[in-house]
Amino acid sequence: MARIASTGPHVVVVGAGFAGLQVARKLKRAQVHVTVVDHYNHHLFQPLLYQVATATISPGDIGSPIRRVLRGNLNTTVLLAEAKAVDTSRKVVECDVGDLSYDTLVLATGATHSYFGHPEWAEFAPGLKTIDDATEIRRRLLVAFEAAEREPDPEQQREWLTFVIIGGGPTGTELAGAVAFLAHVDLVREYRRIDTRQARILLVEALPRVLTAYPEKLSEHARRDLEKLGVEVRTGSMVTGVDAEGVVMGQERIRARTVLWGAGVAASPLARTLGAELDRAGRVKVTPQLTVPGHDDIYVVGDLASVVQNGRPVPGVAPAAMQMGRHTARNIRRQLEGRAPEPFHYVDKGSFAVIGRNHAVGTTLQERLKLSGFIAWFGWLFIHILYLVGFRNRLAVLLDWGFSYFTHKRSVRLITGGSAAELPELKHREPSKAQPPLPPFVEKAPEVRVH
Amino acid sequence: MARIASTGPHVVVVGAGFAGLQVARKLKRAQVHVTVVDHYNHHLFQPLLYQVATATISPGDIGSPIRRVLRGNLNTTVLLAEAKAVDTSRKVVECDVGDLSYDTLVLATGATHSYFGHPEWAEFAPGLKTIDDATEIRRRLLVAFEAAEREPDPEQQREWLTFVIIGGGPTGTELAGAVAFLAHVDLVREYRRIDTRQARILLVEALPRVLTAYPEKLSEHARRDLEKLGVEVRTGSMVTGVDAEGVVMGQERIRARTVLWGAGVAASPLARTLGAELDRAGRVKVTPQLTVPGHDDIYVVGDLASVVQNGRPVPGVAPAAMQMGRHTARNIRRQLEGRAPEPFHYVDKGSFAVIGRNHAVGTTLQERLKLSGFIAWFGWLFIHILYLVGFRNRLAVLLDWGFSYFTHKRSVRLITGGSAAELPELKHREPSKAQPPLPPFVEKAPEVRVH
Numbered sequence: 001m002a003r004i005a006s007t008g009p010h011v012v013v014v015g016a017g018f019a020g021l022q023v024a025r026k027l028k029r030a031q032v033h034v035t036v037v038d039h040y041n042h043h044l045f046q047p048l049l050y051q052v053a054t055a056t057i058s059p060g061d062i063g064s065p066i067r068r069v070l071r072g073n074l075n076t077t078v079l080l081a082e083a084k085a086v087d088t089s090r091k092v093v094e095c096d097v098g099d100l101s102y103d104t105l106v107l108a109t110g111a112t113h114s115y116f117g118h119p120e121w122a123e124f125a126p127g128l129k130t131i132d133d134a135t136e137i138r139r140r141l142l143v144a145f146e147a148a149e150r151e152p153d154p155e156q157q158r159e160w161l162t163f164v165i166i167g168g169g170p171t172g173t174e175l176a177g178a179v180a181f182l183a184h185v186d187l188v189r190e191y192r193r194i195d196t197r198q199a200r201i202l203l204v205e206a207l208p209r210v211l212t213a214y215p216e217k218l219s220e221h222a223r224r225d226l227e228k229l230g231v232e233v234r235t236g237s238m239v240t241g242v243d244a245e246g247v248v249m250g251q252e253r254i255r256a257r258t259v260l261w262g263a264g265v266a267a268s269p270l271a272r273t274l275g276a277e278l279d280r281a282g283r284v285k286v287t288p289q290l291t292v293p294g295h296d297d298i299y300v301v302g303d304l305a306s307v308v309q310n311g312r313p314v315p316g317v318a319p320a321a322m323q324m325g326r327h328t329a330r331n332i333r334r335q336l337e338g339r340a341p342e343p344f345h346y347v348d349k350g351s352f353a354v355i356g357r358n359h360a361v362g363t364t365l366q367e368r369l370k371l372s373g374f375i376a377w378f379g380w381l382f383i384h385i386l387y388l389v390g391f392r393n394r395l396a397v398l399l400d401w402g403f404s405y406f407t408h409k410r411s412v413r414l415i416t417g418g419s420a421a422e423l424p425e426l427k428h429r430e431p432s433k434a435q436p437p438l439p440p441f442v443e444k445a446p447e448v449r450v451h
Numbered sequence: 452m453a454r455i456a457s458t459g460p461h462v463v464v465v466g467a468g469f470a471g472l473q474v475a476r477k478l479k480r481a482q483v484h485v486t487v488v489d490h491y492n493h494h495l496f497q498p499l500l501y502q503v504a505t506a507t508i509s510p511g512d513i514g515s516p517i518r519r520v521l522r523g524n525l526n527t528t529v530l531l532a533e534a535k536a537v538d539t540s541r542k543v544v545e546c547d548v549g550d551l552s553y554d555t556l557v558l559a560t561g562a563t564h565s566y567f568g569h570p571e572w573a574e575f576a577p578g579l580k581t582i583d584d585a586t587e588i589r590r591r592l593l594v595a596f597e598a599a600e601r602e603p604d605p606e607q608q609r610e611w612l613t614f615v616i617i618g619g620g621p622t623g624t625e626l627a628g629a630v631a632f633l634a635h636v637d638l639v640r641e642y643r644r645i646d647t648r649q650a651r652i653l654l655v656e657a658l659p660r661v662l663t664a665y666p667e668k669l670s671e672h673a674r675r676d677l678e679k680l681g682v683e684v685r686t687g688s689m690v691t692g693v694d695a696e697g698v699v700m701g702q703e704r705i706r707a708r709t710v711l712w713g714a715g716v717a718a719s720p721l722a723r724t725l726g727a728e729l730d731r732a733g734r735v736k737v738t739p740q741l742t743v744p745g746h747d748d749i750y751v752v753g754d755l756a757s758v759v760q761n762g763r764p765v766p767g768v769a770p771a772a773m774q775m776g777r778h779t780a781r782n783i784r785r786q787l788e789g790r791a792p793e794p795f796h797y798v799d800k801g802s803f804a805v806i807g808r809n810h811a812v813g814t815t816l817q818e819r820l821k822l823s824g825f826i827a828w829f830g831w832l833f834i835h836i837l838y839l840v841g842f843r844n845r846l847a848v849l850l851d852w853g854f855s856y857f858t859h860k861r862s863v864r865l866i867t868g869g870s871a872a873e874l875p876e877l878k879h880r881e882p883s884k885a886q887p888p889l890p891p892f893v894e895k896a897p898e899v900r901v902h
Contacts (some may be wrong), residue, residue, distance in 0.1 A: 415493070
């Protein structure tokens with residue numbers, strides 16, 4: 001127990017992502033008390049989540065307990081709870097554990113993926129937003145190779161070795177590159193009946209190019225890098241169906257046992273309870289000061305906010321969220337001093353998308369500099385290392401992580417939460433020594449008989 | 452895909468723990484082909500599992516993919532499957548995916564915990580054998596502190612902050628020490644309404660002392676070390692009931708929301724299908740050559756084997772399992788050459804139990820040397836580092852792990868697989884500014900109101 005060190009108005013911050021955490025941190029010395037409400041006990045370094053999903057790093061490397069990050073903020077209380085709605089007339093946040101009153105409210109609950117009106121696809125094509133999502137995707141990827149190794153029928157084996165990733169944005173391209181690396185590099189030599197290099201990895205995007213948020217030249221680079229890694233890139237292809245057998249694109253059906261979802265953005269449903277105007281993705285259209293129109297006491301920051309600047313939307317990336325968070329903390333302090341909040345200006349310091357192990361594409365300095373290949377990857381690494389340090393405040397963690405990343409000596413290929421129990425049963429077959437059920441590409445069939 | 456590099460008899464190894472993995476590794480150059488069957492895709496460095504459960508290290512640090520460990524063994528195939536029974540007349544292992552025929556069979560499926568005929572206790576007092584067990588215990592421990600922080604009723608708060616660990620063997624003492632360290636050192640300063648140092652940690656053991664496998668003097672040391680860490684050690688106390696409210700010991704009820712199970716050993720049920728004589732814990736009473744009496748072609752190794760030597764049972768520890776595994780690989784090679792298998796002799800190289808962060812008790816050189824305190828802990832570390840290197844064959848992993856362990860800069864306090872959703876709802880209360888519902892020990896109550 002640490003003593004609460006301040007009095008003053010009560011600032012409630014809902015969501016401890018990049019934006020929310022910055023608000024709380026930057027209010028450390030303000031004469032307020034802060035309550036941070038989050039459904040999870042950990043802040044998540046989301047840009048590296050795809051590496052957990054593809055068994056490169058551990059969940060613990062990118063999740064940091066919110067309490068630990070904020071333990072030096074003696075004016076701050078952390079509450080593990082789910083915010084259900086905002087009641088602006090009573091000035092309370094309705095949580096699963098009861099109502100929480102506020103003087104100033106900051107909403108930073110972010111966004112999740114959207115299935116474009118097909119929620120039934122979620123079961124077959126999991127998205128990637130939380131650590132539980134990532135370990136579930138990891139489980140499905142690893143189980144697919146195990147099932148292929150056990151499967152004597154070549155047709156079904158091919159289905160197990162076909163991976164479809166839907167959505168050519170950063171999440172989709174990073175996932176596709178990492179799955180290709182897993183299959184075509186990491187797992188080679190570990191199986192006896194399948195050649196993991198034969199695995200087919202498809203990246204499907206409805207628009208004419210991948211990474212549409214980047215300049216066209218970089219999209220081309222990314223496409224080439226993906227193809228070098230063995231990814232089939234299908235742009236201009238609209239997915240019209242997802243089920244247990246694979247995906248449907250118009251007339252074409254691709255039979256695949258593993259489908260991953262990297263498309264669509266839908267704002268957290270909490271926004272709807274505000275009664276404010278939302279954009280198409282459900283984000284709150286905020287004032288230039290990032291407040292809800294008509295509510296000076298409610299800020300919306302991060303991916304939940306729809307901010308247009310110089311005619312372009314501020315992108316849903318971590319640096320933008322952190323800038324909004326810091327700006328809002330400053331505005332709250334200004335309001336305490338009786339001054340008016342100032343408008344927010346986004347500074348684009350660059351963004352990167354990684355393809356495979358040491359390639360990336362990216363832009364810096366408001367797109368004046370376009371990078372690709374190894375240099376871009378190095379830039380990506382540099383930026384992420386900067387953020388990791390700020391985020392965890394610990395050089396040791398950085399060294400630890402950098403070390404295992406560079407040497408690639410650790411591989412977190414654990415099937416947990418289900419294990420073999422959820423592998424499909426093989427069909428029963430009559431024993432037969434004359435016709436070994438192994439795929440023909442095994443030169444010398446061992447006497448392992450799965451009848 | 453790697454080519455199968457050998458012909459010869461088919462050796463089936465069931466279980467890729469310390470014993471099974473040694474058998475497969477040491478048959479690398481033998482003229483046999485080997486199939487390793489395991490229900491999990493990873494070998495588990497079980498001695499450190501309690502550190503995953505208490506949020507010190509990541510699951511990935513102690514789980515290594517079986518395929519990766521054995522990928523250089525070109526005569527070996529790994530099959531992810533569950534062995535259900537052995538049919539000695541047909542010479543097959545019946546698996547969930549079908550039958551697997553063998554020429555030589557090695558059973559190494561180990562042991563699990565036993566609830567002494569009370570399987571209904573499992574729900575309230577989870578044991579610690581798998582990574583999923585460890586992450587579930589981690590979830591319960593972390594949720595308990597979160598729930599206590601949210602709970603305004605002092606009585607219920609105390610129940611959330613009471614932790615009972617049943618069983619004073621190595622698992623129980625190591626868990627109790629680590630939970631005490633978590634509550635009394637690691638989490639201090641991170642909560643605002645509770646003082647985690649007030650947490651009550653009880654270690655309950657039915658026998659008169661903890662760590663009964665060790666000499667009495669070391670048990671005394673361990674008890675003192677535990678008490679210094681703030682653990683209440685209750686020896687000679689028999690647990691007669693476990694339910695949602697806590698544990699019952701005769702006339703006494705201890706109200707606790709978190710109960711962990713570290714007692715009892717029950718051999719894997721596969722042993723029962725052999726038709727061989729079992730000991731009280733269900734282990735197979737093997738011949739001096741570690742074979743099943745009457746079956747020269749079936750070896751039983753590791754925790755599944757009941758071996759008595761010089762009037763004392765060989766303990767169920769990793770070094771014993773590894774010795775049995777290596778010995779069995781040698782015997783299989785002898786049989787290939789037409790020679791008779793040789794009897795097994797266990798060499799006790801020492802064993803350690805860790806208490807808290809840098810204390811341990813242990814014996815080495817067949818109990819000629821008894822160690823305690825920091826020196827014992829250092830010995831423990833040394834032995835584990837030796838095994839980790841042998842196990843993963845990667846100095847990098849060791850450095851990485853040693854680094855984060857020594858500096859204690861990483862803390863893997865993730866609530867996953869359920870998160871706040873499984874926290875109990877707080878009772879609804881009328882709003883009241885005059886009576887803040889915070890526990891009275893918070894000097895300056897913030898205006899956080901959970902009505």
